Amino acid sequence: MTKQKSESDLFRQITQGPGLVSVLGVFVALLIGGLLIAATDSKVAETAGYLFARPSDFFSAVWAAGTDSYIALFNGAIYNSSQGFKPFLETLTVATPLICAGLGVALSFRAGLFNIGAQGQIIIGAVMAGYVGFAWHLPVGLHLLLVVIFGLIGGALWGGLVGLLKAKTGAHEVILTIMFNYVALYLIDYLMNTEAFRRPGETNPISPILDASAVFPSLPGSNLHLGFVMAILLTLAVAWILKRSTIGFEFRAVGHNPEAAKTAGVNVARTTILVMALAGALAGAAGVAQVAGTEKVLTNGIAGSLGFDAITVALLGRSTPWGTFFAGLLFGAFQAGAVNMQIATGTPIDIVLVVQSLIVLFIAAPPLVKTIFGLNPKKKRAATSEPVKAGAK
Structure with missing residues (x-):
């Protein structure tokens, strides 16, 4: 029982800690940013015209728009094959x-x-x-x-x-x-x-x-x-x-x-x-x-x-x-890679500012991030306490 309790406490510390919540907040912001990038992409707009006929084309275009932009951002901020780690x-x-x-x-x-x-x-x-x-x-x-x-x-x-x-x-x-x-x-x-x-x-x-x-x-x-x-x-x-x-x-x-x-x-x-x-x-x-x-x-x-x-x-x-x-460092990477992202994919550079703002929004609202990923401790405690009460009766 003590071992299970200590493991439960450790899991709670990890899942409720500010570090994980910050990482998850950044992830959600990048995900929403990718959707915004896709919304401005011409290929996505083209495939949306026959979405119900060939939905695979639309979702492939959405995936390509987001991933290509973030890859270009990475290449302009961290590493690319022609310049190495100079970015x-x-x-x-x-x-x-x-x-x-x-x-x-x-x-x-x-x-x-x-x-x-x-x-x-x-x-x-x-x-x-x-x-x-x-x-x-x-x-x-x-x-x-x-x-x-x-x-x-x-x-x-x-x-x-x-x-x-x-x-x-x-x-x-x-x-x-x-x-x-x-x-x-x-x-x-x-x-x-x-x-x-x-x-x-x-x-x-x-x-x-x-x-x-x-x-x-x-x-x-x-x-x-x-x-x-x-x-x-x-x-x-x-x-x-x-x-x-x-x-x-x-x-x-x-x-x-x-x-x-x-x-x-x-x-x-x-x-x-x-x-x-x-x-x-x-x-x-x-x-x-x-x-x-x-x-x-x-x-x-x-x-x-x-x-x-x-x-x-x-x-x-x-x-x-x-x-x-x-x-x-994170914001420096966004700013350094934004120009390359715009040049390589045509993505508006203002999207980077939107992603930055979204990151701050989610970091400043930990309960929102915890709710999105089901990490709300109050709900979990309520859920686990109900069977105990039922058994007591």
Whole structure:
């Protein structure tokens, strides 16, 4: 009886654990995405015209549309016969800023704060890192180190200001971070049209190219740069802070219950400022990865949509450091392979965005996934309890 109970508990832990639910959520999202791809395929539309005459043609076309698109996505993101694993290196490159910014959002989530301002923090981090990179001319090693440090400081200041305003005035961080995003966006627009930032002789808002000593070294034959190692180190650092450090315990305590944490002696105001500053620094690291790794110049579009994608990555990673890391890799693969999918199969690139959104939907709704796959523990307990009651009678 004890052995059966332990095996039942183990099975329940596996089937009800967040890892399996996340995998199943991704699977369902990919399945629905495949159906959407099939719905836009011309061959499927053609065979639908004589569906009842030859249904095998229709279902074969549906299968081919979905599988061909996902194979093309895999070839553009992981491996193909002509380039080997070079597409995977591109995936790592695209994932680097997503991981860094996602860690910033995840860290604030763990402290009960909704950091919607990663976009602005990335921009400010990129502005400070980029300026140090092209305006200062320093020795190799020192120059790149200062680029990274100033990028982290820029993001930390932008995030820390939000924490300070929230701690001192009680203003909601969601409103503050959204407004700070707009301030950062218009600030970089202004700066890129000043002589200090705009490249001499250029009318377009683009900075001088960063000095060779100020950029991350790249792997020969690819765009993958040392910024990916920075992303790994930051993931390790955040995991250590949350699990092993006193300040990490305070972050989690405030996130669970600020009033109880305050009663236990935690300085909630200081914790709020610190967590937002650290979250901003992590997002600033994404700006550093962009300006000193991928782009090597500063433009007003340097952040793209990274800040908003980072929110999705953090949600998919369940606000855990390593979950965010692998979620960043997954989204990096989607973005890296989307272009090849469109070129090879003609599938609209927006389908990838739909699949990403569906993944977040199912990850954010574990009961829905459990219901789809029959993993609802309450129903199972009710079903197993009925025979016992009948026997008792």
